[in-house]
Amino acid sequence: EHFFGAAYAYTLDDFNHHMEIMYKANKGAVTYLTKIGFEKWSRIHCKSNRFLVMTSNVAESINSALKAARDLSITVLLDSVRGMQQKWNLRNRKEAECTFTKLAKLGQKMLEENYQEATRFT
Structure with missing residues (x-):
C-alpha cells in the first residue's frame, strides 16, 4: 500500500x-x-514525462501527451494526435525492422550465452 x-x-x-x-x-x-x-x-x-509508463488508463496517457494542444482549436488538436501517432508508429516500425529475432533482447542474449557455453562441451 x-x-x-x-x-x-x-x-x-x-x-x-x-x-x-x-x-x-x-x-x-x-x-x-x-x-x-x-x-x-x-x-x-x-x-522524464512517464505518461505512457505510470498509468494504465489510455485516456490519461493521451491527455498527458496532448496537454499543450488541448487549449488550441480542434483541427490543431487532431493534427497533434495524428502527428503523435505517426511518430510512435515510425519509431516502432524502425525498431521492428532492426529486430532479427522473435525474442525480447534479454531472452535473445540469454539464448546466445547458453549456445556459446553449450558449444564448449562438444
Missing part, C-alpha cells in the same frame, strides 16, 4: 510520508528501493 503511495506520489511530501512509514515497517525494502534509485520507480523523482 505505501509502496504504491510512494511510487505514484505527486509531491515530495507525500513520497517522503510513505517512505517513512515503509522504513518503520521494513528497513530492508527501503534500503533496496534506495539502492536501485528512486527515479526508476517513483513518479516524483522521474526525470
Whole structure:
C-alpha cells in the first residue's frame, strides 16, 4: 500500500510520508528501493514525462501527451494526435525492422550465452 503511495506520489511530501512509514515497517525494502534509485520507480523523482509508463488508463496517457494542444482549436488538436501517432508508429516500425529475432533482447542474449557455453562441451 505505501509502496504504491510512494511510487505514484505527486509531491515530495507525500513520497517522503510513505517512505517513512515503509522504513518503520521494513528497513530492508527501503534500503533496496534506495539502492536501485528512486527515479526508476517513483513518479516524483522521474526525470522524464512517464505518461505512457505510470498509468494504465489510455485516456490519461493521451491527455498527458496532448496537454499543450488541448487549449488550441480542434483541427490543431487532431493534427497533434495524428502527428503523435505517426511518430510512435515510425519509431516502432524502425525498431521492428532492426529486430532479427522473435525474442525480447534479454531472452535473445540469454539464448546466445547458453549456445556459446553449450558449444564448449562438444
